[in-house]
Amino acid sequence: MKKFNKPRNRNGCPWRFDLKMKLTTLLLLAALFQVNASTYSQNTKIDLNLNNVKVHEVLNEIETLTEFKFFMDTKEVDLQRTVSIKAKRETVSKILEKVFQGTNIVFKVLDKQIALKPGVKKEIVDQSSGPDIGLQQPTISGTVVDNEGTPLPGANIVEKGTTNGVTADFDGNFSIEVADANATLVVSYIGFSTIEVPVDGQTSLNITLQESAAGLDEVVVVGYGVQKRVNVIGSISQVSSKDIENRPVTQASQAITGQMPGVTVIQRTGRPGQSGGDISVRGVGSFGATPNALVLIDGIAGTLNDINPDDIESISVLKDASSAAIYGARSANGVILITTKSGSNKKFSVSYNSYVGFNEATELPEFANSWEYAEMYNIASGSNSFSAEDIEKYRAQNDLDNYPNTRFLEDLFSRNGIQTSHTLTVNGGDENNKYYVSAGILDQQGIVPKNSFNRYNFRMNLQNKLGKKFELNSRFFGSLEERKEPQATANKGGGFLDQLVQNAVRYPATFLGVDSQGNYGIGPESGGTPVAWLDSKSYLTNPTTKAGVNVKLDWKPNEDLVFSAIGGYNFTLYEQRSYLASQRLNEDVFLGQSYLNQQSDKTIFKTMQFTGNIPRNLVPTILVYWLDILLKMKSFPCLMDIVRILLVMIIPLWILGVPKISNLGVMMQNGPYSLSFPD
Known part of the structure; x- marks a missing residue:
């Protein structure tokens, strides 16, 4: 007798669902949910x-x-x-x-x-809710095209004064519900002028947009110079000083939050001096290494929080491989280019920018009162640890020294911190010499006593023309920062977060903070409470000194050709002192011996870069000439020899005449060298 095996799929399942059955099941479920x-x-x-x-x-x-x-x-x-x-x-x-x-x-x-x-009331049939939900708004449909009749897919159509909007489909068609028949539509598209179209009772609109030459000719900063925005749409995002100057932030990374598509800023803490955000470009590119983007300030590597937000002229984010190629492997997570403000050839001017703000805890978790905790503790432990008489005394609140209702977290986050910032700038110059000088002070008080951050910063940017063909850009900067935080006592051996904050959440309200005689409660671990630790002499101070200089020399043999040499020197001295003090809680309890930890780190960063622009149409000729030289050599040259060969070839080609300029970047920084031919 023959046996026939049932057909099985690759996972061994005897049942088999073809595509039609899957689609039928999916549609049936969707219909059931809609009917419901x-x-x-x-x-x-x-x-x-x-x-x-x-x-x-x-x-x-x-x-x-x-x-x-x-x-x-x-x-x-x-x-x-x-x-x-x-x-x-x-x-x-x-x-x-x-x-x-x-x-x-x-x-x-x-x-x-x-x-x-x-809206306008009108009896209709609502498809999603039944025939008795009878109200509808006017629906406007139409097409968006350019002046040659070509559809503009992705054009934005927004009802003026609202957030109601749609985008045109692949054929430029759209359909939008508006509040009334007299609404106005705002239509926009990249590279085209934005227009407003009044509906005037119409239900169908044919909209034509005109090209905007200004938007297409706008330039943005990229790794190897500047490019027209039309050539890098999607790969470059940029914000200017106007986008960030009115944001009262202490760290520059906070200023770009929500400003750029594809750029994510995550702020993990609000502690003064540590409130800078982690920046990722187009998602996380690495789980083993740091996912942060490479940050360059006027061409020199740094961090976004090294600079006063008031000194920033523009921030460009290079989001794809081609735009960031000149930086090699360091650009794997994206590149952020910061350009600081420069002087102008206008009259001498002085400006002052200042703001004052307040910090406070907007919402804190609600904890059980001392009598509520006592009742629940008896139930949870199945004991009578708190008698009925004790619970009533906690509830009465007549003897706070023995039956307190301490709110440890509220006592910890008890301060309304004041935040002030002052920036004074001097700007001016003439055709040959320009200067920009700024000095700033930031004072940020936290919502926890003894928690603060202070910063004093200085910057001077100079531009000097040395004859007709040379231009020198010099940028000097420095800052003094100091962060202070409270600490627990020596017996706890911990810091701000892992002792004060965590235990303020853990300790129940039945434990005493401080009594009427100034004695501190011993807490559940006989080591004190956050109230006592705040009043101790423990502290953490973190002074940081930063200074640097950035010099760029440009040589312009003619109007199109530019060779640049950039040198930078950054110095950072990071210090930290943590003192965990001893403390007497009351006549019977004295907390252990104090001790002091000190740390000091010094970082020096030096860099040298060379960049140059060559004609786009001469790149193939140069490459062929270069390969011909290499083939005739007996031994393959090192990279520096190749650079010298390129320079020798570029100068004669320039003498012969260069009609248009492309970009060739040559970077030399602490060892490795890279060549890049951007598009």
């Missing part, structure tokens, strides 16, 4: 009997009796209007029609969500 959403809105009926109540009370009652949730702009919908509603087994839509009768408020039901906003 529509059925709920049609079949849900409630009873209401409310007299002389506010509109928001009616909406709250509906949310309580049903699964509906309301969404609205409270500036557009009057929730304080008084109404009376009587309903017997009526749908929510019928009730809402009564509530907003005589007003211009319309509503739309989507699944179990109801949106309220001003």
Whole structure:
């Protein structure tokens, strides 16, 4: 007797689903969910009997009796209007029609969500909610093209004054619902002028955009010079000083948060002096090494938080391999180029920028009171550790020295920190010499006592023309920073976060902070509490000194050709002193011997770079000439020999005439060298 094996898939499963069965199952599930959403809105009926109540009370009652949730702009919908509603087994839509009768408020039901906003009331059939949800807004459709009739896919169409918007499809077609027939549409597209189109009761629009030469000719900073924005759209993002100058931030990395597509800034702490964000470009590129992007300040490697935000002229982010190629492997996670402000050839000017702000804890977790903790502790432990009499004394709060209700976290985050910043700049010059000088002071107080950050910074940027063919750019900068934090006592041996903050969350309210005689509670571990540690002589101070110079010499043999030599020197002295003190809590308890930890790190960074621009149309000729020389050599030259050969070839070619310029970058920094021919 023959046996036939059932067909199995590669995983050994005897069942087999072809593509049609999978699609049928998927569509069936989607239909079931849609029917369920529509059925709920049609079949849900409630009873209401409310007299002389506010509109928001009616909406709250509906949310309580049903699964509906309301969404609205409270500036557009009057929730304080008084109404009376009587309903017997009526749908929510019928009730809402009564509530907003005589007003211009319309509503739309989507699944179990109801949106309220001003609009034109019109009886229609709502496809998602049933025939009795009868309100709709005008729908405008149309096409967006350029002046030659070519569709513009991805064009943005936004209702003016709102966040309501859509994008055109591949053929330039769009469809958008607007609040009323007299709305205005704002249409924009990269490289084209933005226009406003009034609807004027029309339902179909054909929109033509005109090219914007200004936007296409705008230049952005890239690794090997500047490029027209039209050539690098998508690979380069840039923000200017206007985008960040009004943001009251202490670290420059905070200023670009949300400013650039594809650039993510994660701020992991708000501690003064450590509130800078981690920057990743187009996601995380490495899990083993640091995912942070390479940061260059005027061509010299640094960190984004090394610079006063008021001194920044522009920030460019190179997001793809071609734009960042000149930096080699260091650019694997993207490159951030910061250009500082320069002097102008206008009259001497002085400017002053300052702000004052306050820091406070906006929301803290709610902890159990001491009597509540005592009751719950008895239940959880199955004991009578706290007697009924003790619990009543905790609740009465008449003897705080023996039956306290200490709020350790509130006592820790008790300060309203003041944050001030002052920047004074001097700017001026003439055709041949320009200068920009700035000095700034930042004082940031944290919301924890003894927690602060201070910074004093100085910058001087000079531009000098040395004859007709040479230009010297010199940039000098320096800063003094100091961060201070409170510490626990020596017996705890820990710092700010792992002792003060963590234990302020852990310690229950039944333990004493400080009594009326100035004695401190011993805490659950007989080592004190955060209240005592804050009053101790423990501290952490972290002074940092930074200084540097950046010099760039440009040689311009003619108007198109530029050779540059860049030299940089950065000095950083990082110091840290942590003192964990001894402390007497009361007459009977004295906490251990104090000790001091000191750390000092010095970093010196030196760099030398050479860059040059050569004609695009001569690149093939140079490469052929170079290969011919290499083939005739008996031994292969080193990289420095190749650079010398290139320079020898470029100078004669320039003498013969160079009509147009391309970019050739040659970088020499602490050893490795790289050549890059950008597009």
